Amino acid sequence: MDKELWKEIIGVIPDTELIRIIKSLNIKIKGFRELNTKNISSSKKIVTVQLMNNSEKIIKYYNNLNIKPMNSGKQISSEYIRSLGKEKLITLYEDGLNLHFIFGALLSSEKTEHHNIAKDFKILILKKYQKNNLAEIQMNKDNEQSGIAQNVKVNVKKIEKKLDEYKKKNQQLTKELNTLSKKYKEDIKVLTDSNNVLKKELKSEKETSKANEKKMVEINSELFRYNQQLREAQEMLSNTNEVASSIEEAQNLFSEILILGDPQNEIIDNLRKKGLNVVNTRDILQISNTDFIKSFSEIWILSFLVPAQYKRRIKIEKNQLINDFKDFKALREELERRMNG
Template structure:
């Protein structure tokens, strides 16, 4: 139900009754420490505005619901109609209790009946709004000795009012308990939120450190990659230089060997020339240096590839080969390269006997 509807209901509450309800509903108004009969007229608008706030209005609806249920317990045999409600009002029941009970039920039929009651009262008493009916509600109905029915009804309403106040106190206690539980849950939620924020900050810090380490690792890997590439380039350059130097060294050795073959010592002039022998495989023996009939040049295994590419094999008279020092593959390559006969020795003593025989 809308706030405007409840505003109409509150407008029908007499001033003195409103003072009682303010205390009962525990409504506080700014600027007024207490609401009493001296200041109610000045505070009335503020009191109604405070009562219309959602938190208070929820409790007030419950109050009217309980009050209306109490009335139903004694009059449940009577059907609720417009005429019965008009009669109830005429007998002295406060209008705000009647309308409040109907609207608090949130039953469409009862709400419709409340609207009809409002129109009927305005028409019957020829007033423009419901608040104009308050003075009538403030009049005391003089009790006549013969009017026992009115006396009985007044007594019944006092009982109902007392029971309603008791239930309202219980309801207020429940509301206070719910508010306490709500505050506790709110505080718990706040603490959990703070804990989650702390965990989030911690994870963000850990993520930042991990990202920093990742960047450092990537940079170190990049530097290592660049250093490896530079070292590979230098190694390749050094290998090329080494190959070039080896080629030059072999060439110089070959030139020296050729020079030795062409050279004839002065003291041997007129004598028979020694045979120029190319010995493949070094037996590590001085006999190869002191032979009287042979000039022996040693060709080591590492120099064989270069010799195959040059004409060294063709510049000697004989080619000897130490088969136990030269792999079969190398021996075959040498034999295919030269037209000269190749003398093979399976061991050094065999070669020694061959030299000694001349």
Template structure:
């Protein structure tokens, strides 16, 4: 068979069988001590071109004859004796393909060699189709890998952005919690201050209200005294006579001061009694709320010069008496 046929057969057998065959014939490749998968990957065409040289084809033929005997020993069937249809079917099995093609091509029978070429061409077509399919699959997988890589990068970027946003959110939440605690504390202080101020204001209002009532009451008492004195003055003026009154105990009220009224303090009582000055007065008024009980008793027992002695336990009694005298 010509070198092209050998080239075809060496191209379709498995890489493992090709490496084994190349090392058995001791082919020399510059830069390599023996043929390896790495060498075959980069220099397969160059290697096959070297192997189909006449000096190596003789060695290959001898190796294939020995190989055929080994194949016969390990298989129950002789591939050279099987019909074409059965061989083509058996050749679809990758594990049997090399043995079938090499068994037929190493035969001296031209029909076996032609059948080996036919099976090789079919394998080549299938291999080409498979290569195209593999290329298509690889291209699809490459695109899918690019898409997956893009999606992974996108997801990673989104995760990073999400992490950054989460950190910002956590930071904002922390600041919000801090401000919220301060606000709660401020509100609590405000409420406490409000309660305190409200209490103070209420007490102040109560005090002011009580003082206002006291002032109003004093005003009313003063007004009553003024009116009583006015009536008394009018009455005394109408009678056109001097009616003298001595008051023991200072009422401390300027409205009671009159020419007909003389006011004495408690400690002046003894002098009045000894000097008999009380005989000059028509009436003696004793303010019991201004004079001690001991002096009142002494006054009542010793004073006999004054015909009328009046006792006043409180300011209201004096008011009432003045009003009656005025009438």
């Protein structure tokens, strides 16, 4: 056992870790009922002697290491430390594993080669950090950690200050949000009241127009039926050249006839040229009670084109003859009969 190297190793153990090791190994320090961070510094020499006197416990402790370095996510065992070369041991130290763990794992081994590696590692790390002993390296590390801790304190104060600012800002925003929320509720109430008024007005309008809607449906249905009949009549008369040829002989045959409702076909168009009078359905109301309608001896009403309400408005004299045609076929037959004499 290299006592001098062991003493140097014990000397670089941080105070808190040294107290923990002594307690875990149940080593009694003469003159001290209990070690703590306040008295450990003044008792380092006595502690070192007591630990050296309990070398078997120290060797057993470091022989069974299972620790996790500060900057590493994996557990490190004594066997793992012993499997590394000197350069890898430097990396392990820089990853956060304290020197006493590295040297303790090497020196607690039964193999001489591990002891030699410990000595070579000491030379290498002193040269790398340009220090005279391990205590200077540990002191340099402690100073770095102290500086880091100081920076952490400064940063914590900055964060706390920033947090206070955020809290004040949050309180202000909360107050503004409550104000906006109150106004939003008021606006919602106004809109809701207005919506209820509009619903009532809409309901009233619907009830008022219900009768008109029903009437419009009836009229549209009737117009649809008349238009359908008109299309059928136009299809039937699309090729009526035979009837049209006989119109030449009817110079004044239809001059005393007034047809109410225009089927819009070639026969009627040709008869108009020969004196036949035809009034379009939309113009019936305008002439329904005039001298014009009274001037004809015969009134032919095309019921398939003229709505019932229009027919009721037509004023017929007693001396006028009324013919009512239900479809175009009847009209055509009457025209042929008149023309054939």
